[in-house]
Amino acid sequence: MLFFQKAVLFISPLYLCVHRDGNLWPEPLKFDPDRFLPSEVAKRHPFSYFPFSGGPRKCLGTRYAMMVMTTVLATILRHYKVVETGYGEISDVEMKIDVSAKCVKGQNVKLEKRLC
Numbered sequence: 001m002l003f004f005q006k007a008v009l010f011i012s013p014l015y016l017c018v019h020r021d022g023n024l025w026p027e028p029l030k031f032d033p034d035r036f037l038p039s040e041v042a043k044r045h046p047f048s049y050f051p052f053s054g055g056p057r058k059c060l061g062t063r064y065a066m067m068v069m070t071t072v073l074a075t076i077l078r079h080y081k082v083v084e085t086g087y088g089e090i091s092d093v094e095m096k097i098d099v100s101a102k103c104v105k106g107q108n109v110k111l112e113k114r115l116c
């Protein structure tokens, strides 16, 4: 268990560093979904973005996880609006390194039920 915790603490900052590297991702904190258009992805090194790791031991559940996340997100957005809480700029968000990166003060959004 201790080995696992140490491995996670080693790997998580690596993910954070690469996924926010300004050389790979201009304006890394800007919300820009177009970065993931197939034409943009083709311009980058395959290991510029590796949430599921890569190579022969990459996550076996990648496609399943992407499908589940897309379905869950679509279901939430069908029933709720995502509204900012006014917590501050994204650059103010304090991150905690854990198994996955977390916001120390919680999320900057709340969900409001859609009326129709």
Ligand code: HEM
Pocket (backbone or CB within 6 Å): 051, 052, 053, 054, 056, 057, 058, 059, 060, 061, 062, 064, 065
């Ligand atoms: C957002 C969801 C997920 C993320 C971010 C994620 C990420 C990862 C990562 C980083 C690894 C380590 C790969 C390595 O050792 O380099 C891994 C391994 C693995 N994941 Fe996932 N995973 C997710 C969901 C899932 C799901 C839903 C399944 C199964 C249905 C799954 C099955 C596996 C398996 C079996 C491995 C071990 C692969 C191996 O060692 O050969 N994962 N995952």
